[in-house]
Amino acid sequence: MRQVGIECIAMYAWVYLVVWANVQGIVVYGSFVIGTILPALLYLHYVDRKNLCEYLQMRMDKWLCGISWGVGFSLLFTGVSLTKAMLIGEGRLGFFWPVDYWLNSVIAASAVEELFFRGFLLNKLAGSVSFCNANFVVSIMFIVIHIPVWAADGILGWDMLNNAIYIGTLSGIFGYLYYRTQSLWTPVILHATNNYLTLVTIGMVYK
Numbered sequence: 755m756r757q758v759g760i761e762c763i764a765m766y767a768w769v770y771l772v773v774w775a776n777v778q779g780i781v782v783y784g785s786f787v788i789g790t791i792l793p794a795l796l797y798l799h800y801v802d803r804k805n806l807c808e809y810l811q812m813r814m815d816k817w818l819c820g821i822s823w824g825v826g827f828s829l830l831f832t833g834v835s836l837t838k839a840m841l842i843g844e845g846r847l848g849f850f851w852p853v854d855y856w857l858n859s860v861i862a863a864s865a866v867e868e869l870f871f872r873g874f875l876l877n878k879l880a881g882s883v884s885f886c887n888a889n890f891v892v893s894i895m896f897i898v899i900h901i902p903v904w905a906a907d908g909i910l911g912w913d914m915l916n917n918a919i920y921i922g923t924l925s926g927i928f929g930y931l932y933y934r935t936q937s938l939w940t941p942v943i944l945h946a947t948n949n950y951l952t953l954v955t956i957g958m959v960y961k
Contacts, residue, residue: 758882762875765794769870770899777906791866794874810873811938820937827931827940828947835951847954855953864946871896871925872932872941885933893925924948 772789798804807813811820839847871892879888897918904914928941 758878761797762878765797766875766895766899768793770902773899774902777902787862787866791869794870798874809877810869811932811936812873816935816937817939820935820939821943823931823935823937824940824943827944831944831947832951835955839955848956849954851953859953860946860950864949865942867896868928868932868938868942868945872929873938876929876932880933889926889929889933892929893922896925897922
């Protein structure tokens with residue numbers, strides 16, 4: 755347990771530094787993707803001697819189940835979010851965004867964050883403590899790593915607390931679905947859907 759804790763803290767500290775450096779504009783474009791997932795994958799492959807597809811739950815025999823669950827929950831999530839926006843929101847929905855927003859905010863961010871937080875951290879911790887405890891710890895870590903981004907965007911005080919509760923809850927759901935479906939595809943798809951809906955409703959103000 756102690757060894758796993760040290761591994762997770764060290765890797766998390768590195769990723770936090772990468773996120774902070776990106777927010778500050780210190781590092782070059784694309785460093786978030788490379789700096790976040792490459793060290794974790796190399797560690798799993800060369801130090802832990804893991805089969806990456808097997809360990810990360812991205813096996814081809816599980817892809818249909820994972821994608822099906824991901825699409826199903828994404829449709830439900832989309833329906834709830836858009837209904838909320840239309841009933842109690844004021845402003846315009848923005849469905850069309852430039853390609854770089856799709857690549858960075860929707861696809862890359864979702865895949866990289868799920869690979870690291872669910873594929874690496876949650877797997878590591880769940881091997882030493884109960885799944886519920888591991889999922890809770892990873893959700894807290896997921897919240898904390900977003901704080902530099904929120905601060906840079908001027909999201910402080912109660913707004914930051916609301917964001918923390920929201921993404922902490924989402925993280926717990928992502929972790930649970932990962933555990934239940936035994937497929938990383940499910941949280942990746944749902945995470946991407948959430949990020950896209952954030953863009954769609956970014957111009958909305960709720961009553």
